[in-house]
Amino acid sequence: MSSISAADIDHHHDPSTSTGIPNKKLLMWTFLASDCMFFGCLISTHLIYRLHPPPGVPAARQIFSIELTSFSTFILLMSSLMMALAVNAIQKGNLRSLRASILTTVLFGSIFLGCQVYEFHNFVYEKHLTITNSILGTTFFTLTGTHGTHVAVGVLWLVLMYIRSFKPAGAEAAKGTWLLFSFAHLVVFAATLILTGYVVLGVARAGQADGFNLKMIGTYAGAQYPALIATLIGFLGLRWFALPRGEVDFDQRNAVDVEMMGLYWHFVDIVWIVIFTAVYLLEYIS
Amino acid sequence: MADALAKTGFLGKEEHAPTKTFVLWRPTAKTGLMSWLTTVDHKRIGFLYGISALFFFLVGGVEALLIRIQLMVPNNHFLTAQQYNEMFTMHATTMIFLAVMPLSAAFFNFIMPLQIGARDVAFPRLNAFSFWVFLVGAIILNIGWFIHDGAPNGGWFGYTPLTTKLYSPNHAIDMWVMGLQLLGVASIAASLNFIVTIINLRAPGMTMMRLPVFTWMTLVTAFLIVLSFPAITIALVELMMDRLFGTNFFEVSGGGMPILWTHLFWVFGHPEVYILILPAMGIISEILPTFARKPLFGYPIVVFSGASIGFLGFGVWSHHMFTTGMGTMGTAAFSLTTMVIAVPTGVKIFNWIGTLWGGHISMRTPMCFALGFIWMFMIGGFSGVMHAAAPADAEQHNSYFVVAHFHYVLIGGSLFALLAGIHYWFPLMFGRKVSEFWGKLSFWLVFIGFNVTFFPMHFLGLNGMPRRTFTYDSNMGWGTGNFVATMGAFLLGIGVGTYFVVMVYTFFKGEKVAKDPWDARTLEWGLPAPPPEYNYLVIPTVHARDDWWYEKHHRSEVAAERAVHAKEDAAHGGIHMPFQSIYPFIAGVGILVGAVGIAVVDADPGPGLVGRKLATCLVGFAILLVASLLWSLEGNDGYHIHPEGEVEGDGHGH
Numbered sequence: 018m019s020s021i022s023a024a025d026i027d028h029h030h031d032p033s034t035s036t037g038i039p040n041k042k043l044l045m046w047t048f049l050a051s052d053c054m055f056f057g058c059l060i061s062t063h064l065i066y067r068l069h070p071p072p073g074v075p076a077a078r079q080i081f082s083i084e085l086t087s088f089s090t091f092i093l094l095m096s097s098l099m100m101a102l103a104v105n106a107i108q109k110g111n112l113r114s115l116r117a118s119i120l121t122t123v124l125f126g127s128i129f130l131g132c133q134v135y136e137f138h139n140f141v142y143e144k145h146l147t148i149t150n151s152i153l154g155t156t157f158f159t160l161t162g163t164h165g166t167h168v169a170v171g172v173l174w175l176v177l178m179y180i181r182s183f184k185p186a187g188a189e190a191a192k193g194t195w196l197l198f199s200f201a202h203l204v205v206f207a208a209t210l211i212l213t214g215y216v217v218l219g220v221a222r223a224g225q226a227d228g229f230n231l232k233m234i235g236t237y238a239g240a241q242y243p244a245l246i247a248t249l250i251g252f253l254g255l256r257w258f259a260l261p262r263g264e265v266d267f268d269q270r271n272a273v274d275v276e277m278m279g280l281y282w283h284f285v286d287i288v289w290i291v292i293f294t295a296v297y298l299l300e301y302i303s
Numbered sequence: 304m305a306d307a308l309a310k311t312g313f314l315g316k317e318e319h320a321p322t323k324t325f326v327l328w329r330p331t332a333k334t335g336l337m338s339w340l341t342t343v344d345h346k347r348i349g350f351l352y353g354i355s356a357l358f359f360f361l362v363g364g365v366e367a368l369l370i371r372i373q374l375m376v377p378n379n380h381f382l383t384a385q386q387y388n389e390m391f392t393m394h395a396t397t398m399i400f401l402a403v404m405p406l407s408a409a410f411f412n413f414i415m416p417l418q419i420g421a422r423d424v425a426f427p428r429l430n431a432f433s434f435w436v437f438l439v440g441a442i443i444l445n446i447g448w449f450i451h452d453g454a455p456n457g458g459w460f461g462y463t464p465l466t467t468k469l470y471s472p473n474h475a476i477d478m479w480v481m482g483l484q485l486l487g488v489a490s491i492a493a494s495l496n497f498i499v500t501i502i503n504l505r506a507p508g509m510t511m512m513r514l515p516v517f518t519w520m521t522l523v524t525a526f527l528i529v530l531s532f533p534a535i536t537i538a539l540v541e542l543m544m545d546r547l548f549g550t551n552f553f554e555v556s557g558g559g560m561p562i563l564w565t566h567l568f569w570v571f572g573h574p575e576v577y578i579l580i581l582p583a584m585g586i587i588s589e590i591l592p593t594f595a596r597k598p599l600f601g602y603p604i605v606v607f608s609g610a611s612i613g614f615l616g617f618g619v620w621s622h623h624m625f626t627t628g629m630g631t632m633g634t635a636a637f638s639l640t641t642m643v644i645a646v647p648t649g650v651k652i653f654n655w656i657g658t659l660w661g662g663h664i665s666m667r668t669p670m671c672f673a674l675g676f677i678w679m680f681m682i683g684g685f686s687g688v689m690h691a692a693a694p695a696d697a698e699q700h701n702s703y704f705v706v707a708h709f710h711y712v713l714i715g716g717s718l719f720a721l722l723a724g725i726h727y728w729f730p731l732m733f734g735r736k737v738s739e740f741w742g743k744l745s746f747w748l749v750f751i752g753f754n755v756t757f758f759p760m761h762f763l764g765l766n767g768m769p770r771r772t773f774t775y776d777s778n779m780g781w782g783t784g785n786f787v788a789t790m791g792a793f794l795l796g797i798g799v800g801t802y803f804v805v806m807v808y809t810f811f812k813g814e815k816v817a818k819d820p821w822d823a824r825t826l827e828w829g830l831p832a833p834p835p836e837y838n839y840l841v842i843p844t845v846h847a848r849d850d851w852w853y854e855k856h857h858r859s860e861v862a863a864e865r866a867v868h869a870k871e872d873a874a875h876g877g878i879h880m881p882f883q884s885i886y887p888f889i890a891g892v893g894i895l896v897g898a899v900g901i902a903v904v905d906a907d908p909g910p911g912l913v914g915r916k917l918a919t920c921l922v923g924f925a926i927l928l929v930a931s932l933l934w935s936l937e938g939n940d941g942y943h944i945h946p947e948g949e950v951e952g953d954g955h956g957h
Contacts, residue, residue, distance in 0.1 A: 034503035034504070035502065035503050035504065035505040035509075036502055036503055038502075038503065040425045040426070040499050040503050040504075043498075043499045043502060043503055044425070044426065044495055044496075044499050047495050047498050047499065047529060048495055048529075050529060050530065051491055051495070051529040051530065051532075051533055052533075054529075054530055054531075054533035054534065055533040055536060055537060057533075058533060058534050058537035058538070058567060058570075059537055062537070062541065062552070062563065062567075065560075065563060066558065066559075066560075069558070069560065070558065071557070071558030074558060148544075148548060148549075148550050149548065149549040149550060149551070149557075151551070151557070151558070152551045152557055152558035152559060155544070155550040155551040155552055155557070155559075156552075159540075159541070159544060159550065159552075163540075177932075177935075196327070196936065199936075
């Protein structure tokens with residue numbers, strides 16, 4: 018592996034392009050301009066229908082849980098901090114720090130998504146707000162669902178980048194095995210994420226029904242032990258995949274890839290700030 | 304510069320061992336079917352766009368002729384009302400999205416990278432992906448002809464509530480929604496690529512204010528596409544949610560407002576008009592200076608007019624909605640902005656006239672089409688300004704006057720320019736030239752046929768003939784105008800037929816010409832015809848706005864400079880070419896399967912976990928996902944070629 022020190026690469030200037038901006042970065046900026054218009058249209062739709070409510074539309078304030086959403090908003094904003102640290106780490110070629118930051122970003126993004134799953138479930142089954150039964154449900158679920166899809170895509174991207182950072186360099190890469198290894202890594206990662214979400218949401222729901230105490234947790238663990246064991250195996254598997262296996266083909270020259278992903282992630286967070294204000298906070302004025 | 308290039312990490316990692324495993328094989332075919340499915344060459348992708356566009360142009364033309372036959376005489380029963388609705392819907396959708404836009408995209412692909420002195424676009428595989436998604440969208444739009452549900456029949460504007468499930472219960476509208484959605488994805492992906500290419504891949508010395516006007520208009524158009532298509536994408540998503548999941552976006556009983564669709568549609572729809580005309584204006588701005596043998600008059604003003612047309616184009620959409628009752632203020636405001644947008648358009652016309660003024664005009668076929676463009680586009684522009692006056696528009700709204708207006712700007716404007724462009728760049732693309740006699744004959748047939756068809760429609764419209772009505776009574780007084788228009792349409796059809804027969808003949812048997820047969824001005828004409836796959840043997844250094852003209856007058860200096868650069872290039876490993884890839888095509892196949900699942904397969908009757916519809920969608924999604932993963936894993940590396948034909952792969956030779 019040729020050793021390139023961080024000083025060799027100027028992360029703010031790409032001499033191979035006319036403007037010095039790396040192509041991938043410019044592509045992402047332009048895409049985000051386009052994405053602004055996507056969200057602009059959806060948010061406008063929500064606000065227009067908010068101003069023209071048909072008779073019998075439920076009051077949003079009675080449905081929303083501002084505490085939960087404030088918490089998930091905070092978590093999502095903190096994930097942006099971790100994303101920024103990840104970009105910084107790879108620009109310096111620090112792989113350990115990059116992986117830790119990416120995993121934290123994945124964790125925070127997943128917490129946000131978990132909150133959204135909980136929120137949607139709660140709205141539909143307890144507050145009786147569905148996507149079909151009122152215009153509020155229609156615009157709310159479509160808008161926040163589209164944003165949630167963006168976060169989910171971001172999480173998938175982060176996971177893929179994390180797995181990519183284990184691609185072996187040199188002779189190992191010439192064999193096809195790393196590809197199978199990576200696919201297995203991806204499957205285990207996705208399964209573990211989903212299982213963890215299932216367990217955490219299950220505990221939360223059980224706790225809500227019976228109150229949080231040791232007995233409740235014991236009952237839950239007794240009933241759901243296969244899921245718990247599978248989750249544990251998943252985490253052990255992830256640890257095993259992450260064991261050091263020699264040189265990898267991932268260094269500061271990949272910084273632009275991570276930075277492109279970071280731009281996307283920050284943008285999705287900024288959109289959430291707008292949605293949080295326009296959809297949630299607006300209902301609490303006056 | 305070359306030293307910096309070699310050192311940079313941004314170019315990918317060429318010194319690495321090759322990663323050719325059993326799935327990540329690299330196609331190398333240069334001929335045959337595989338070479339077209341896996342191509343990443345912008346010129347070949349340009350041809351793919353061009354051939355598809357010309358095919359759909361003929362399809363749309365046949366639809367137009369069927370419409371004209373139906374309207375030829377009063378109370379005609381050639382088509383049923385239902386078939387007529389399908390015809391006018393598909394004629395408009397086909398001509399806009401499957402003929403004019405992709406034909407412009409063909410020129411963007413083929414000409415733009417050559418004009419800026421680049422060897423390809425910034426993301427070659429994404430470029431191929433854009434084409435395949437475009438083709439999938441075109442297929443989805445046209446599946447209806449072959450199945451029981453029939454073709455889409457809700458108009459190209461798809462106004463709700465007509466297009467909601469209640470009034471259009473079968474899959475025809477689903478196919479329209481899904482088809483347009485995919486065409487949007489294709490257009491946005493292609494435009495992002497073009498924007499990055501124009502901003503970042505210019506040859507040394509090619510400053511923004513030296514860009515050929517066609518490239519400038521490509522840039523403006525690409526920005527219009529990435530900023531306006533999201534509006535229709537969201538409108539289509541909302542309509543699709545209504546149709547598939549029973550939401551209330553346009554469901555009046557649930558509090559939805561169909562007027563929202565109209566606004567979202569025209570927020571896209573009006574910039575779309577400029578998406579169709581700005582590339583045409585760019586082509587005209589290339590042809591006029593060449594055949595007037597003068598530089599373009601007022602280059603900066605032409606560029607800024609184009610940019611301000613693009614900018615103002617976002618502020619005029621409600622002039623399509625003057626009769627919806629927006630209120631005096633809204634109507635007055637949109638009336639004003641619409642009149643304002645005529646100013647930069649007029650400025651361009653005067654600059655083109657200024658270019659002709661005092662030039663040594665040579666009346667070759669491209670020039671005939673270009674001059675026809677100016678004249679016909681002005682007529683369409685004038686009737687456009689008439690619509691800008693809201694009270695007059697209230698009279699003309701939904702009448703044949705509007706049909707006359709937009710055919711003057713779309714055929715007399717966009718299409719004339721595109722036909723001119725094909726003639727103009729044909730020698731560069733194929734090294735052959737259309738004979739002047741046949742070229743001019745097809746021009747006059749098209750020109751006369753077009754005017755005979757559409758000029759009477761002004762009068763029909765002012766006499767009250769409504770659009771989108773499949774027949775009319777004989778006592779309305781519209782018989783003569785319609786009969787003349789239909790005769791004109793046949794003449795236009797013969798003209799277009801002549802044009803293409805001559806084109807095909809020329810492709811095989813036409814007169815061979817040396818490079819630069821028109822004595823043109825811009826960079827691409829310095830290339831051999833047809834250009835090699837790497838375009839430029841040595842990346843040119845640009846010294847002037849019309850750089851090829853400059854080179855023709857400074858041959859020795861430019862040759863000396865080029866020799867030095869050639870030596871530097873050779874020292875850095877030759878010309879870098881991207882590997883071909885099959886994954887953009889496979890991703891397109893996945894999208895096709897998924898789109899068929901969403902738009903064509905019937906909803907599953909029971910609440911069963913995986914029925915036919917969901918299964919089809921999931922299979923498509925899985926193919927797309929696997930193709931995308933392999934696409935990213937195979938990486939964007941390439942190989943090197945040396946001018947004399949010696950080839951070496953990455954990592955093999957060094």
